[in-house]
Amino acid sequence: MKELDSRAWRAFHKIGTTLLPHLGRQITIHSGISGAEYVVLVALSELTVPTVNLNRLAQGLGWEISRMSHQISRMEDIGLVKKSKNSSDSRCFDVSITAKGRRIAKSAIPLQSKEINHCFSNVLTQNQLMALIDISEAISSHMKEQHPLNKKENTYEKVTKRS
Amino acid sequence: MKELDSRAWRAFHKIGTTLLPHLGRQITIHSGISGAEYVVLVALSELTVPTVNLNRLAQGLGWEISRMSHQISRMEDIGLVKKSKNSSDSRCFDVSITAKGRRIAKSAIPLQSKEINHCFSNVLTQNQLMALIDISEAISSHMKEQHPLNKKENTYEKVTKRS
DNA sequence: CCTAGATACTTGACATATCAACTAAATCTG
DNA sequence: CAGATTTAGTTGATATGTCAAGTATCTAGG
Numbered sequence: 166m167k168e169l170d171s172r173a174w175r176a177f178h179k180i181g182t183t184l185l186p187h188l189g190r191q192i193t194i195h196s197g198i199s200g201a202e203y204v205v206l207v208a209l210s211e212l213t214v215p216t217v218n219l220n221r222l223a224q225g226l227g228w229e230i231s232r233m234s235h236q237i238s239r240m241e242d243i244g245l246v247k248k249s250k251n252s253s254d255s256r257c258f259d260v261s262i263t264a265k266g267r268r269i270a271k272s273a274i275p276l277q278s279k280e281i282n283h284c285f286s287n288v289l290t291q292n293q294l295m296a297l298i299d300i301s302e303a304i305s306s307h308m309k310e311q312h313p314l315n316k317k318e319n320t321y322e323k324v325t326k327r328s
Numbered sequence: 329m330k331e332l333d334s335r336a337w338r339a340f341h342k343i344g345t346t347l348l349p350h351l352g353r354q355i356t357i358h359s360g361i362s363g364a365e366y367v368v369l370v371a372l373s374e375l376t377v378p379t380v381n382l383n384r385l386a387q388g389l390g391w392e393i394s395r396m397s398h399q400i401s402r403m404e405d406i407g408l409v410k411k412s413k414n415s416s417d418s419r420c421f422d423v424s425i426t427a428k429g430r431r432i433a434k435s436a437i438p439l440q441s442k443e444i445n446h447c448f449s450n451v452l453t454q455n456q457l458m459a460l461i462d463i464s465e466a467i468s469s470h471m472k473e474q475h476p477l478n479k480k481e482n483t484y485e486k487v488t489k490r491s
Numbered sequence: 492c493c494t495a496g497a498t499a500c501t502t503g504a505c506a507t508a509t510c511a512a513c514t515a516a517a518t519c520t521g
Numbered sequence: 522c523a524g525a526t527t528t529a530g531t532t533g534a535t536a537t538g539t540c541a542a543g544t545a546t547c548t549a550g551g
Contacts (some may be wrong), residue, residue: 170449173457176464177448181344183390184467201537220499227346232538234500256499256546285340286333288470289463294336296459300452301339304347307451383529395508397530419516419529498547508537518527
């Protein structure tokens, strides 16, 4: 019998690497957009202001700025979002959702909620749901103070044929 | 105040999409192998028999067979694993870890355990760890019966410039 | 005001993941 | 046992993620 720590980690790892991808695929199946596109559209559609700064959007989702930049340009290409230079600081970009993006988000969100209920919420008890919120809070706040994103302290040697 | 369901899902989504990638990067930083390579090496190093079938290995990790195939050939290229045709069923391949792979796993595992303790186990209470095991069990067993991998029921229309 | 950082983002190369064919071997069925 | 089906795995195209470097703008110190 393995220790509790190890079993819990494996348990978490398993659902993290199966449930999340599964639900991403479901989005594609029912709405034709990727999981990443969905997440961005949801974030944008929930704004109380018309636009967000690229950087803030990335921070809000916990993404690297580079990833967000690529993602937003792809989404701009297919007309889901719009990007414009900020007038007061021209290094910055204001991102907003287009009508098309909003329309797609509007139809995708309830379908995705149904999937989430099916695979997640309905399968767990109230206590388990509350426990997850606490767990997430504990981990996130620890991560935030210990490992802020977009910082590098990287000095490894990659494993290749010759090592 | 959002409903419990939704908050719990967002909580889970957040740690699933920040902690897991973070720990993957840590592996690369301290051991020079990717998170995927690490997972495969750990699985192989824990075998009680010398080899596994590609397909079983994929199932054990919940990966698609195609992904596993690509991954194993890359790992064979850099000498972490070895692949050989099964003698009784020549469609099958037996995969095993090489000495080099085992050596790397051996040094990577304790480092990674330390990281996991740091970001995960030490941050949670015993009760939270136990709760996660139950949660994972509930979700996994539901998924297994509802959504077996490598099956397609896919009839969507992709979102592109023209839709 | 001028220069040395910082900041916000872009870009391109590369690694990895996913999907849709495709090949080959095994098994089933009449 | 021949042909059809299933199973195991490969392959290549495309999508996405990551990393290192680069550009442009802003800001702060002198």
